[in-house]
Amino acid sequence: MQQTTHDCDALLGQLSLCLDKLLPEADCAHVHAELAQCPTCQAFYRAMLQVDQTLRAAPQKAPAYDMSAAVLALIAQREKRQKRALGFTLLLSGAMSLVPTLVVILSIIIAFWTTTNPGILQTGVDVIISLVNVIRALVLTFGVLGNAISPWILPTLAALVSVLLLFLTIVWARKIVPAPSPARV
Amino acid sequence: MTAATSRQDDERIWIEQARQGDHAAFAHIVQAYQRPVYNLCYRMLGNQVEAEDAAQETFLRAYNNLHRYDPNRKFLNWILSIASNHSIDRLRRKRHIQVSLEDAPFAEQLRSHDEPLQARVERKEKADAIQHWVDQLSPNYRTPLILLYWYDYSYEEIAETLKLSVPAVKSRLHRARKQVAELMLAEQATRSAPTPAPISV
Secondary structure, eight states: OOOOOHHHHHHHHHHHHHHTTOSOHHHHHHHHHHHTTOHHHHHHHHHHHHHHHHHHHOOOOOOSSOOHHHHHHHHHHHHHHHHHHHHHHHHHHHHHHHHHHHHHHHHHHHHHHHHHOTTTSTTTTHHHHHHHHHHHHHHHHHHHHHHHHOTTHHHHHHHHHHHHHHHHHHHHHHHHSOOOOOOOO | OOHHHHHHHHHHHHHHHHHTTOHHHHHHHHHHHHHHHHHHHHHHHOSHHHHHHHHHHHHHHHHHTGGGOOTTSOHHHHHHHHHHHHHHHHHHHSOOOOOOTTHHHHHHHHHOOSSOHHHHHHHHHHHHHHHHHHHHSOHHHHHHHHHHHHHOOOHHHHHHHHTOOHHHHHHHHHHHHHHHHHHHHHHHHHHHSOOOOOOOO
């Protein structure tokens, strides 16, 4: 097959504009006069003309069925999935905020029991008490650190951790709900 | 009031209702635009099944992004730009597997006896050739060519739909045409090449 040169390319570019009636007739006549002197360009232009005619005559494709029902089913499926994801997120956020509350309530109950009934629950709650002591030690350490740096450090850290937990919950909730594939009719 | 104005008014109402979550209104939009959207996806992707999936996904994306649609813009341009971007994404995500062109609709046409077999075969060959040429183009060249020939879009409309400059559209269209012409010339050269003479023993 013949190869076009840089000049041929420029000429064919102008012929392309002539095909779309974007160049004035006088300019197109000049371009066609140049074309008559280049056999390579002529071969390309003939092919371009044939392509142009074939494409202009090609019909628009129509879908084999009315897509509206399938699209609406997809939308309903997607909305259901979003609602489910929101439900999961709220549930997990609630559960996550419930855990520290339960820990605090449990600590208070244990402290109350151990002070009012030192003999009865002593053995059963030994493990829990040591756990609570570990938590207390951690809280104190953070408290000391917090006092040394700023009185707002603990609430800020707590808020950041909450936001991070919430974000992770949302990401997780989005992951666990599978994306629907386009419906077929 | 002209039919076109009435249709535009209807569309505006459907879009507004669909924005508020009215599925029935969106169904009207799908019915009104399914043909151009499907055709673009078909011409971009080259087969019926892929085109159906892509067209449905286009409408789903349009529904989810209706709040971003600017009513001053032509709705067809907006939805075709979604279809084009989605088809390009699909082409990039996985290498396109060429399934038999025309698929079921043409199979049905072949079964009908209204047209002589020779004419039907010729028409199928021509349709195959068109899609074969379009499939050979890179997605960036394919879309402007499709919008020009199947939608009668001007260069400005193509530029607006694809968010390109008019000179970029000019250049892409010229390259697309030239590439298709090269393919055609190469095919003609192959066909006209002399067949090897039989070997005499």
